[in-house]
Each structure stands twice: as structure tokens, then as C-alpha cells.
Amino acid sequence: MLALRQKNSPPRKGLGLQIKSALLLGCLLLTTTLGGSWLYDNMARQALMNNDRRQADRLAGSLAVAAAPALLANDQKALQAICSELLRHSDVCSASILDQSSQVVASASSEVIAQRHLQRRRQAISLTYENRANDLLEVGWPILASDREPPELIGAVRLVTDTRQTAMLANRMRRETLLLAGAMIVCSIPLGYILVSNLLVRPILHLRDQAGQLAGGKLSARAQTIWGGEIGQLTGAFNAMAQSVQTSQAQLREANESLERKVAQRTDELQCSNSRLREEMAEKEEFLRAVSHDLNAPLRNIAGMAGMILMKWKAQLPDDVPDRLERINANVQSETQLIDELLELSRIKTRPERRELVHMGSLLEQVRHSFEFELRSKQISLHTPGELPALYVERNRLRQVFQNLIDNAIKYMGSRTDGRIEIGYRPCQGGHEFWVKDNGQGIAPEDQKRIFQVFRRAAAASGIPGKGVGLALVKSILANYDGRVWVDSQPGQGATFHFTLSASQAQPPAQPETISPQVEMRHAV
16 A cells, blocks of 8 residues: 655654653652651651650659658758759759749759750749750659648759750661661662563563554564553553554555556546547537538528529519528528537537636727627627736637627617626636626526527517527536536616636646655555
8 A cells, every 4th residue: 555654853862761760760769768767757756855755754753752851841951962862863964942932942953054054934833844955854843742631732843854865866866767768769779670671661662662663564563461451451452453453454455456446447448438439529520510511502502592693683583582582691691600600619628729828808808899889889888897817718718708798788788778788807716707797678587597508598589689509608618617607687677697717727737746855655565
């Protein structure tokens, strides 16, 4: 099969599917790992902070229980000893005991609390609270006299602990988590690349290669089903499509061969028909010439004998005989002209004239001069448009069209003294439209179609000279230009004869088309 293919510029090279898959997998792993590491770091840091808070709460609670008897006894020395003893704990930086009026009655602190300032809050002694700043954690805890009923609030404990060890541990966990995440990414990308290449990319590349072979004309190309799932379904769909294309190609090849045989057969039949048609047309033309000659010869003899009788014996003949002989000559001349018109009608199809560029305005001026006597004698004005196109037509044939239509308008003008004939033009869809309009006696609706047939005239044409051939001649000429002719008229209101010429038939012959070098024909097998 011949297929038309246009060469396109090669596609731009970009990243391959394997690289794109590796980049996508790397981005996915990086996003997932970093997100998981961030979440794990936040959870671990929060757990360590909660552990610091619980440890500080336990120390503050123990201090409150130990300080309650000494606070009830107002034993400041014992309270101070309790605070100093608590500083021996490695994480405790400061310990304070407050009485019921929130006044510090005993306190002890290390150098850390002096070096790293903590903005202390004034909180009610009945509340437990937490305050963090500069890796220091301050907690408050109330002191209750548990031996009284109900227990009575007698003071509070303020305890500051150092959380630097917890922060260092959290930072080390973060570094280890990031290192572990980086190692996972570095190890996962090559593994993912190999998996994606084998499970996804390789089947798709194989399918691409088979599709390229199918597009190149190898209709037997099939893809191997390596994996199941969507890739397997895609491969199966491709193989089904390739099989369908191969089957359709075979059917199309058979149809083309059958069509070529039918075309060859129809071409032979058409050539035979054309040959017979040419022979029949030649026979018809020969017959018309013979008929014209055989009819014209006796008519010329009759006219000659009538003329000789008039010349020799006109004075000796009765008064009515010369008139009859003159009518014989007139009828012979009319019949001879009719035979010539019929012969011309038959030659329109068989003997086309050379087409040339004709300016329609100049052609109409020539037609006007040929009717100048009739127009002046009948006081008829002829109007033509200012601008008319130049068309590739048969000059004499188009002159005959306008001559017949204008002659028809003059003959059917009647006895009017204000006769007017108007010729118009306008471009129409697919061609050119002309019209010849008059203000004569008009044509009845029942006669408007049959007047374009040979020897058919309008019912109101009695007494008006004519043979019924002119409009048939116009119709036959316009048929050679894929045009048509029709009339719009009402009795007593004049008539307008319209005719069209196809734009394609009124243009110069088209130049042979050249095939672009970027378009080639090839056989698709």
C-alpha cells in the first residue's frame, strides 16, 4: 500500500526513562527518609524532655516530703542542710524552700545557676509548674503538712536541674539518625534503580522497540510478556493491536488488488465507450454536414429559380406571383439560417474553441456596436456595469450568449418607446453571475422552463420573428463552463435572464503540481 509520509525533524533528546525513574525514586526516598527522621527526632526529644520533667518532679516531691517536718518546726538549719544535701545530685543546680508567705527560708545553688541565668517566675506556692531556659529546668512543688487533717499548705519547693546532658544526647541521636537516613538513601537508590530498570523500564523499552518496528512496516513485530500486571496488560493490548493492524493490512491489500482489477476493467470499458462515443459524434457531425448540404442544395436551387423567374418574366407574370416568389426567397433564406444555427448548436460540444483572456467590458462594447441600429430605431437604451472581470473563455461563444440574450430582449420589447436593457454582474459563490434585464412584455411562468429547449417558444411569441434555437444555444454554451441559465419574469413586467460561469472553468489552466522534497511516497507492506 502506498502511504504518504512527511519527514519531521528528529525529536529533542532528553532524560531517559531510567534516569527519570532513578531521580523520582531518589526524591521519594529522600522525602520519606527525611520526613521520618524529623518525626523520630521530635518524638525522641520530646520523650527526653518528659523524662527530665518526671525526674525533676520526683526530686522536688522528695524534697517537699523531707522538708515538711523541719518547716513546721521552723528549723532553718535542718532546711538548709536538706537543700545542701540535694545539691550533691549531679543534675541539681539549685534548691529553695519557701514558707507560707512565699519567702525563701533555705536555699542552696551551684556555680552553674550563676553562670547560666534562669529567669525565675513568681508562682503561687500551691501550684506545680515548669520553666525551661538555657538548658535549665525549674519546677515548683507545694509542701503539705500530711499529719494534719485536712492536709495544710505550709510552703513550697523550687528546684532547678541541668538538662545539658539530655540536649547532648538528643543532638547525638539526631546526628546518628541523619547518618542512618543518608546510608539508607545511598544504599536504596542503586537497588531501586536496578528494580525499576528490570521491572518497569526494560519492558517499556522493549515495547517501544517493537512499536518502532511496527511503525517502520514490520507488521509481524510482537512484544514479549515478561511481567504481569499493568505492563503485561499493556503488552497484550499492543500485541492485539499489531495483530489487528496486520489483519487489516492484508485485507486492505486484497481490497486494493481487487479495486485495481475493477479499475482496469472499468478503464477498458470506458475507453471502449469513449471510442464508440467519438465514432458516434464523428458520424453525427458527418450526418449533420450531409444533411446541411443536402438541404441547402435544393433550397439554393429553389431560391435561384425563383430569382431567375423574377428577373426574366417579372413583367409578364400576374400581379400576385412576384410577391409569392419573394416570399419563397425569404423562406429559403430563413430555413438556410436555421440549418446553420442547428449545425452550430451541434458543434458546441464537439468543437470547443481556444480559451483566452477576455475582458468582458470590451466584449460587451463590441456587442453594443452590433445592435446599434436596432437600439436606435426602437429607442431602447442599453446599460452596462462600470467594472467587469477578465475571464479565460471562448470569445466567440460568450459573444453569442450576450448577442442572443440582448437580441431576445429587443424582439420582445414590444411597442414601448422607453425601452431599457440593463446588463449586470456580481461575483457569486464558486463563480460569476451575469444578467440581462429588460422592461418588455415579460414571459409567463408556464413558459419559463421550456423556452430553453430547441424549437420551443413562449406562447406570446406569435408574430415575433425567431426559430426557438437561440436560448438553447445559450444553455449549451454555458454547460461547457459548469454554468446554468434561468429567467425571472412576470407578464407585462419585463424579464431578467441570469446565467453563471464556474470560477474553475473561467481560470487559466493550472500549472502542474510539484511534489515537495519533504513529502515522499513509500510502500507499506
